[in-house]
Amino acid sequence: MPQPDQSPSGTAWAEPLLRDVFPDAEVTAVLPRTGGQLSTVYELRCADPAHCAIFKVYAPEWAWKQAKEIHVYRLLADLGSALPVPQVLHHTPARAPGGRAVTILSLLEGRPLSEASKDLDAAQIPSFYRQMGAALATIHQIGQDAYGYVTDRILDPRPDNGTYMRHQFAKKLTEFKTLGGADRLHDAVARRIERDGALFDNCRAAALCHNDLHEGNVLVAPGDAARVTGIIDVENAIAADPLLDLAKTDYYSLGRGEPERNALLEGYGPLPADAAERLDLYRLYHALELWDWFRSIGTHGPLDSIAADIARLACRRTDTPS
Template sequence: MSQELTVPCAGELFAELLPARGPVRAVSRFAEGSVTGAYRIGFAQADALPVVLKIYGTDSLWEAAKEARALRFLTGHGINISPRVLAFSSAADALGGRPCVVSSLRPGRTLTEVGDALTPAQLHEVYRQVGEVLKRLHAIPADGYGYVNGEIHKPLPDNRSHMDRMFERELRAFRENAADPAPGPDLADDLTAYVAAHSAAFSACLRPAYCHGDVHEPNLLVDLAEDGTCALTGLLDPLNMHAGDPLMDFVRLDAFSMRGDPTKIDGLLSGYGISVPGRPSGPWPVAWRSRLRLYRIALALELYNWFTIIGQTIHLPSLTRELRELVSGAEAENRLNR
């Protein structure tokens, strides 16, 4: 939003969407989370629980609708730490015609906020619970591979076809976005050749799984009790939900938050039910590693194209270096064998 949401504006909105909550008492913006405008809304009535309001641009109705559908999907399938949708508007008059989603406010603080204060045992326990939740999500039957918006859009029957389609799209965009010839055509050719030479690894994923698509610490809420116990209380922002290889959720979580931390990896795998005899603390299972590198390339391409679209070009040089390392560098091999 170009302007901060005011109490009178929020009051007008909630008088229409959730009149039983009563008058709006307070409005505050969340510091972390989605790129959309996200606010905590408090009410004057003592028994009216606060809610979360997310406001989207006038041209982003599809994003608002997809997030509402994804949240309903998660809570409808028993992922109870996901916020519950309370109201939706495709064009709210009080917001100048912008769409919005109102959801329940989950307790706790983001793992980004509290992570540095956790002991290794507490961090391991939180990631164990993350692994449990992802295992439950990934176990939900899916009818094919593809983008999810209420249903799987143009589903494909196997992971190799799905990833071939994804790489074709992302590499085409990368060629268009990489204006500098140095990181552009040569690197794009190298990436295309590497993916083509190793795409058989995608077939190791035998069935599609519903993936959250943006699991990382700003989207995970944790409640730390006085007795030192930790509880995972929230899984936020499923806008990127898709049906694919469950390892893609792990790759994103590692790239953004775990960064090879053995305590986090061991907790995650423990909760997910992965036990590899003789595996030293920290590394991913050997059978996953060829796919992990391919998915890291896919993620870096996605980020490069996204940051180009939104004009945050400061990130592009580091992503270019990462792509070069992933496709040919010794540093990539070292990371994959952590």
């Protein structure tokens, strides 16, 4: 695929696709935006600002993710103005250079909090986490009839949270061992699940979970009325315990502290009586999953720090404050 270019010559591949949505669109620039491991994201700027859009281009082996994202964004759109998410304007298989599938999304105001935070006072960050908590609570209003990985349906659906989470921990522990993780950590996690896994059964209903709501996937407009303007990237969506989702946002708030955690939980609203214990157990799951992911893609820098998190969380007692 050609490298994106801010000159008109770099727009030739994009303009015909955008004209499926806006027949008179004139693309003036194709700019790279923050993307994931599985797809590339571009902002299309146009002579008429009303025609500007986001293009998400999928590598051929991940084209199936397109149907998933369309399905999840449309579920979230049913929430109306309560949740700022991109609108799916158009989608087409294998139309981009290299035969890649493309989804065209509406362009939302703002930039990722992960970028904007560099220019903000630390005292402003909790406000965004409070809004992130409220956004998660809104997403979790969408109930699901089973637990599992979401595409345009639930794959390998599990009937209850206990079955689902024990399966997930077993899978991630197997990956951990295969990838060369320390036996002592593997065994410590297994013991923690054996001891405290009954907590999983306290979740009685699955909800749609974003499952990746970290600062890179939250668009913000800083200023006097600092606000979240967009929730993006639903590639990892699952049907699960809402607290699993909340715990991931908390665990992935790397470098943040108690002000952000307290704001996140305050924004989310009332929690079940066992929330502290369940959240703690789910943080362990996310640490294990993240270690497996980084190790599998050859990113070694964070592994020791994550392993320390695994060791700490695996040894927690359920009566220990989170």
